[in-house]
Amino acid sequence: xxxxxxPRFLMIxxxxxxxxxxxxxxWQITLEAAQFPGGLRLNIWINKFSGDEGGGDIIxxxxxxxxxxxxKYIEPDSIAELKYFPFxxxxxxxxxxxxxxxxxxxxxxxxxxxxxxxxxxxxxxxxLWMYDYGHNxxxxxPIKIEGMTYMPPLFGEKDLLNFYVxxxxxxxxxxxxxxxxxSFLATWFRKKQQKDARI
Amino acid sequence: MKKTKIQKIVWFLFSLAVFVTACSKRDSKTxxxxxxxxxxxxxxxxxxxxxAFLSGGFSGQVTAYxxxxxxLLKEIPVLSKYPENGYGYSEETKAMFNTSxxxxxxxxxxxxxxxxxxxxFDGRWLFVNxxxxxxxxxxxxxxFETVEILExxxxxxxxxxxxxxxxxxxxxxxxxxxxxxxxxDVPIATYKENFEGLINYVGINQETGEMSLDFQIRMPGxxxxxxxxGKGKSHGWSFLTTYNSEQxxxxxxxxxxxxxxxLLAIVNWKKAEEYVKQGKGKERQTSYYHNLVNERTSxxxxxxxxxxxxxxxxxxxxxxxxxPVPKSPHGCDVNPSGDYIVGNGKLSADMSIYSFDKLMAAIxxxxxxxxxxxxPVINYESGLHGILKKPGLGPxxxxxxxxxxxYTTFFISSEVVKWDVEKLxxxxxxxxxxxxxxxxxxxxxxxxxxxxxxxxxxxxxxDRYLPTGPELAHSxxxxxISGDKMKLILDFPTKGEPHYAQAIPASxxxxxxKKFYKIEENGHPYAAKxxxxxxxxxxxxxxxxxxxxxxxxxxxxxxxGIKMGDEVYFHLTNLEQDWDVPHGFAVQGxxxxxxxxxxxxxxxxxxxxxxxxxxAFYCTDFCSALHxxxxxxxxxxxxxxxxxxxWGLNNENKDEETLREMLKEQERSQ
Numbered sequence: 001x002x003x004x005x006x007p008r009f010l011m012i013x014x015x016x017x018x019x020x021x022x023x024x025x026x027w028q029i030t031l032e033a034a035q036f037p038g039g040l041r042l043n044i045w046i047n048k049f050s051g052d053e054g055g056g057d058i059i060x061x062x063x064x065x066x067x068x069x070x071x072k073y074i075e076p077d078s079i080a081e082l083k084y085f086p087f088x089x090x091x092x093x094x095x096x097x098x099x100x101x102x103x104x105x106x107x108x109x110x111x112x113x114x115x116x117x118x119x120x121x122x123x124x125x126x127x128l129w130m131y132d133y134g135h136n137x138x139x140x141x142p143i144k145i146e147g148m149t150y151m152p153p154l155f156g157e158k159d160l161l162n163f164y165v166x167x168x169x170x171x172x173x174x175x176x177x178x179x180x181x182x183s184f185l186a187t188w189f190r191k192k193q194q195k196d197a198r199i
Numbered sequence: 200m201k202k203t204k205i206q207k208i209v210w211f212l213f214s215l216a217v218f219v220t221a222c223s224k225r226d227s228k229t230x231x232x233x234x235x236x237x238x239x240x241x242x243x244x245x246x247x248x249x250x251a252f253l254s255g256g257f258s259g260q261v262t263a264y265x266x267x268x269x270x271l272l273k274e275i276p277v278l279s280k281y282p283e284n285g286y287g288y289s290e291e292t293k294a295m296f297n298t299s300x301x302x303x304x305x306x307x308x309x310x311x312x313x314x315x316x317x318x319x320f321d322g323r324w325l326f327v328n329x330x331x332x333x334x335x336x337x338x339x340x341x342x343f344e345t346v347e348i349l350e351x352x353x354x355x356x357x358x359x360x361x362x363x364x365x366x367x368x369x370x371x372x373x374x375x376x377x378x379x380x381x382x383x384d385v386p387i388a389t390y391k392e393n394f395e396g397l398i399n400y401v402g403i404n405q406e407t408g409e410m411s412l413d414f415q416i417r418m419p420g421x422x423x424x425x426x427x428x429g430k431g432k433s434h435g436w437s438f439l440t441t442y443n444s445e446q447x448x449x450x451x452x453x454x455x456x457x458x459x460x461x462l463l464a465i466v467n468w469k470k471a472e473e474y475v476k477q478g479k480g481k482e483r484q485t486s487y488y489h490n491l492v493n494e495r496t497s498x499x500x501x502x503x504x505x506x507x508x509x510x511x512x513x514x515x516x517x518x519x520x521x522x523p524v525p526k527s528p529h530g531c532d533v534n535p536s537g538d539y540i541v542g543n544g545k546l547s548a549d550m551s552i553y554s555f556d557k558l559m560a561a562i563x564x565x566x567x568x569x570x571x572x573x574x575p576v577i578n579y580e581s582g583l584h585g586i587l588k589k590p591g592l593g594p595x596x597x598x599x600x601x602x603x604x605x606y607t608t609f610f611i612s613s614e615v616v617k618w619d620v621e622k623l624x625x626x627x628x629x630x631x632x633x634x635x636x637x638x639x640x641x642x643x644x645x646x647x648x649x650x651x652x653x654x655x656x657x658x659x660x661x662d663r664y665l666p667t668g669p670e671l672a673h674s675x676x677x678x679x680i681s682g683d684k685m686k687l688i689l690d691f692p693t694k695g696e697p698h699y700a701q702a703i704p705a706s707x708x709x710x711x712x713k714k715f716y717k718i719e720e721n722g723h724p725y726a727a728k729x730x731x732x733x734x735x736x737x738x739x740x741x742x743x744x745x746x747x748x749x750x751x752x753x754x755x756x757x758x759x760g761i762k763m764g765d766e767v768y769f770h771l772t773n774l775e776q777d778w779d780v781p782h783g784f785a786v787q788g789x790x791x792x793x794x795x796x797x798x799x800x801x802x803x804x805x806x807x808x809x810x811x812x813x814x815a816f817y818c819t820d821f822c823s824a825l826h827x828x829x830x831x832x833x834x835x836x837x838x839x840x841x842x843x844x845x846w847g848l849n850n851e852n853k854d855e856e857t858l859r860e861m862l863k864e865q866e867r868s869q
Contacts, residue, residue, distance in 0.1 A: 056715060056798075057776040064750045064775075068824065142825055 007190035008100050011108060014182035015096035018115075020175030021046045021089060027126070027173065029152050030166040031062070044126075046172065047086045049076055069161070070141025071150055072133060081125060088118065096183070105194060108187040115180050127154050238679055239689035241268035246709070249641045251654060251702040253675075254308040254327055255279075258695025261308060261327055261338065266641070266652055266702055267677055269691030277336045277345045278306035278329040282792035286345070289794055290768065290803035291723075294499040298350050299486040303332045309358060309698040310425075313340075314403070318365035318430045318646030322707035324408045326361045326370055333357030335370060335401060337408055341713045344492075349410045352487035352507055353380045354397050359423040359439060361401065365430045365646065369468060370401040370410070371437045373423025377446075381485065390448040394420035397509075398439060398519075400468060409491065414475050414508040416466065416519060419572045420446055422455070423464070425530050425596075430646050431537035433555040435469040438540050440528040456546060460523035460579065462571075463531065463542050465558065467518055474515045480508035495722035497800060513573035520562060522577040524551055530596035534605065534620050535646050539584055541605060541620075543594035550594050550607070552623065554584035585623045590616045595636060596699075598643030600650025600680055606643075608635035608655060615655055615678065617685060629685045631676050633659040640680070641702035649704060653678040653685065656697045664692060673697060714778035716799030723801035725770035730754045734858055735846040742767045744846075748782035748796065749774040750823040752848065753816070756831030760844030763808055763837055769794075769816070772801040783819030786833065793819050808835040 025043035032039040042058055043050045051058025063073045076082060092115060099107040134151025137144075150160050157166045241247055247265030250272070254261055259279025263272040280287030280296065287296050287304060296302045306329030314324040325338040333354045337347040351357055351372060360372030377394040379385055385393045396418035401410050426439040444461045447454030474480065483506065490501045512519040525544035532541045540553040560566075561581040568578045593611030600606065605620045613634045617627040635655040642648040655678070660671040672692035678685040718728055727733045727745040733754040736743045742765050747754045753771075761767055771784045775798035784802075785793040788809050794802045808814075817830035836842040845854045853861075 054714065056778065060775075061777045068751075142828075 005189070007108065007186040007193065008103055010182050010186035010189060011096060011100045011111075014111075014179045014186065015093050015100070017175050017179035017182060018089060018093055018096065020179075021172040022086070024171035024175065025050065026170060026176070028166075028168060028170045031065075032164040032166070033162050043170065046089060047082050049074070066150075068141065068143045069148075069150060070138030070144070072136060072138075074133075079129075081129075085122070092118070099186075103190065105187055105190045108183060108190055112180065112183040112187055115183060119176060119180065123154070130154065235679075235686065235688040238686075239267045239269065239677060241265065241270070246705060248705060249649070249652070249702045250705055250708055251639065251641075251700050252311045252313070252325055253656070253693055253697035253700040254311050255694055256309065256696030256698050257307055259306045259308055259329070260695065261311065261325065262694050262697070263343065264691075264693075265705075266654070267689065269675070269677060269689050271694070273343055274694060275338055275343050275345065277327055277338060278308050278334065278348070280304045280792075284795035285792050285802060285804065288792035288804070290805060291496075291498045291801075294501040295345065295348050295490045295492075297488045297490055297501040298332050298334065299352065299488060299503070300332055305331075306334060307331045308336075308695075310360060310362070311699050311701045312361050312363045312370065313701045313703055314367045314408070315363055315365050315645060316367065318434075320642060320645055320701070320703045320707060321367075322703060322711065323367075324403075325701075326363065328357050328360035328372065330356055330358050330375070333360075333372075333374075335361045335372070335410060337410060339408070340708055341711045343712075346492040347408070347410060348488075348490045349401060349412065350487040350489070351399050351401075351412065352485040353378070353382070353415070354399065359426050360399075362426045362428055362437070363403075364428045364437075364468070365434050367403050367405070369413070369428075370403065371398065371426050371428060371439070371466070371468070372401070373398045373418070373426060373439050373464075375422050375424060377420035377422065381483075387448050390420065391446050394446075394448075396420050396423055398423065398437075398464070398466060400471065410489075412487070412504075412507060414471065414480055414510055416471065417509055417511045418464065418519070419444075419574070421462070424528065427531055427533045427540070427644065428468075429533055429537050429555065430535070433533065433537040433540075435467065436555075437464075437466040437468055438531050438533065439464040439466070440524060440531040440542060442527040442529075456527055458526075460525050461527055461544075462521040462576070463524045463528065463540070463553070464574075465520040465522065465577075470518045471510055471515070474510055474518065475508060479515055480510050482506050483509050495720075497716075497721075497723060511573075517562075519574050520558075520577055521571060521574055522553065522558065522582045523568075523579040525549065530594070530607075532597040532599075532605075532644065535599050535601050535648055537646075539620055541597045541607070543597065543607065545593055545595060545610070547594075548589055548592070550587040550590055552584045552587060552620070553582045557584065558582040587618055587623050587625070590618060590625055591628070596638055598638055598640040598653070599648050600640055600643070601648035602650055604650075606638060606640065606653055606680070606685075608638045610634050610636065610658070615653065615685060617680070627684050629678065629687065631655045631657055632663055632674065632690070633657055633661060635676075637697070637699040639700040639702055641704065644701070649702075651679070651681050652702075653680045654700065654702070656693065656700065658696075660692075663690060715776060715780075716797060718772075718774065718776060718799045721772070721799055721801060723770075723772070725768070725803065726772045726801040727770070728772065729774065730848075733846075733848070734853070734861065735760075735844060736858065737844055737855075740765050742844075744769045746771045746784075747774050748772070748784070748818065748829075750780070751818075751825035751829045753784075753818065753829060753831050754848045755846035755853075756848050757852070758832070758846045759834040759836075760842050761808060761833055761835045762840060762842075763811060763835065765808060765835075767806045767808065767833070768803050769806060770801055770803045771796050773798050775799070780822060781820045782822055782829075784816065785819045786816040787814045795820055811835050811837050 025045045027044040029042045030039045135149045152165045153167045249266040251264045261275045276286040308327045312326045313320045333351040339346045354374035355378045356375030358375035361370035377396045379393045380395045398416040402413040421441040422443040424440045429436040441462045443455035524542040526546035528542045529545045530543040542551045561577045566581045567575040591609035591612040595608045597607045638655045655676045657674045660674045677689040734745045773796040796802045
């Protein structure tokens, strides 16, 4: 009986899963404080920011809080990554379909490597962005605390003045990770098929 | 010295009085049982089960309380100006108080009516009457703000209002004081010839809630006191109590209390609707105002209306009937099934309960004892379900628990009495402290009462709380009515003089409660929807300041070039887009009030400078850690001085030149 799980099937699944980054946020930063029952949630998507349904303009609310300590305004329109990241994803999805067409081990492996490197670069870019955002403070800020910086954690939880900040990946990142795992499986199965064929 | 007999009697009476007082005092304490406190206790951070909306009487407002805790949630400004947030003072809300008598800044709110669907509260709107200069107001229950006020023409003392029908088709009301119609200069002693009453039907638009006076029914010059509409089988009918069928016009306490029986008016409003459709109504010239908040701009707009449609029962048979009710009735209440109508003769020792079926049979069989102005009077006994014998003294109002029981307040004997509607048996009596007027059971006048709590609203407070001088807060008392006997569980002071109240499960209001206004939906012509749009524009001697507020500054916060004789309009837009971040605005010497502006909203305060100088303005609602810094200055120069108009924030100043650039820029981008 021919196995249903073929490298082609796995790679198509990887491409479909990658599209999940458009349906779910990649990361979530939660700010908890007494005056914000339930916390303020900032969802970071591949192409935008969002808050809780009905919770108001999250970027505006965070900017209002941050201006007291001199953090830069978050202006989604001026963040280039939000504009070109979606095209990178479209590109990778197209490339994924090309590998399905080729159905070669090297093709799957190449996709796997590019996608993994892009993922790591993405996280590194996010880290740099948060570092700048947390360290590059306005010297005229109303509230200045010697030696204090406000970089949110990349992964984990941390006290920042009156806020307890949590930062964790969300469904988008999970989909992306599973997509990479599937492309790895596609590579592995294809290689195994070739080995079996040679025997 | 030997005591005289009279002295002895005086001493005896005095001791008796002290003893009786002590006893009654002890009674009021001992009625509390051990776990009463826990029944009314709502832990910090927990929510109440019900919203109770209490009218404010002479305060002119409405208050929202939580039940069972008795916690005050909000005072909603309705029919009195409210300097606390600028209601009635701001340019947007001034028009709410327009009437055919000019601006009338105060009224007397009496009866709360919540909108209904299928005879149950639906949580959309709250209606309340203004008694003094007859008006009906509508409050939107998503924002708890008054959005509409409709004047009712040719009536006086709109006490008998605004009673809603079971699908919110109409609000029925009646005149408490009959007057000459149209108003004219006649001797008061010509009451019988010249004075008339009206019963009014205000239609409600089911989409928008907007009210319109659809028709008025011409009635004899009696005093129309309270009303209810039928439900279930009696849907389509209204029942209104009258007093002063004697038609007295002086010393009413004696002269309007002579007849053994007054009357209950019974109106077939579905029939009245048909007559209006057939064109049986007569158009009459009159004048009344309709004030409505424009949802897009959030500005109240006034319109004078000059005609009204009158139906005369003499030309419209089978529309109105009377039936006698013993001695000056007050309350008139219909039980949840719509079968029984309770008429409370407040000077009678008994209560008359009418049966809707018997009333219909009497009408069908023309079982009449006579007629008044062409209105048939049904034989008293023919419509009667029965009499509740000696329940107490001074029955006023009745509500229902949905389990077949009625609860009636007795003003004179200061108690609430529970009785079985069908069997007409008294089941329980509990004292209140003191002299209750209205009472409320959540949903207690609907087809589906929530018979868990009862609140008695007392007219006399005396010693219930720590004294506050001669004027005391009115007192309400909460009873648990889930068991066979009513149990007093809480006392709480209230604002103004609550007449009626209605209570509704929190679940019907809480999920729809608005958190803020979306700035992109703000259609106010003077809104500045971002700090970049803040500006000052001079139009002759009018100066319009388009100001914004966001934590923690006002923009602009420096304004120069205002001259004596200018009228300055501060249009403040709150740019916040989060829950519970209002900003306020006050400027020194303002002769009107302050502003509270909710997130996304624009409100305008008019300011006429009093003398040259530099005056401070500031945010009045503690909004943030740097709220105290949220302030600014306006410079006023003498008339004719050459100080140029200039405004700015953080020394980035703008003037009329930059304004022209700004406007050009805007035009180019459009």
